[in-house]
Amino acid sequence: MDERRQYGETRYIAYGPIGTRLHCLIFTIRGDTLRAISLRKANFREVRDYEQEI
Template sequence: MYEWDEAKDASNRAKHGIGFAMAEAFEWDNAVFQQDTRFDHGEERFRAFGFIAERLYCLAYTMRGDNIRIISLRPMHMKEAKRYGLGKD
């Protein structure tokens, strides 16, 4: 179901302190989704804003067949939480 590049996972750990394996606990049912059209990556990319263990995260991903290919995972910024009505008021 999930896949990722190991070098990108290591880079994400160094930058954000989070490994892509944490995405397996992402709460998709309550997430807010946004297509990422900021750049032409040659594929459709999306961002999902939601919870992992009661903390808000931003998960960037694309679909590869039936698999979710993780591009980035980081804690959500407060301004994003407010924009999407997530978290504490």
């Protein structure tokens, strides 16, 4: 969950590979719909943390 700011909605963070690169997806749920807010390449810290968890 993204708790860095008060967005007025719950925002979630998901990580997963696209091709050979790890990406970071920020999304929210509105009713029955997942709404993508941002999709970007994961930074060094995020890649390191992800690799330690798998």
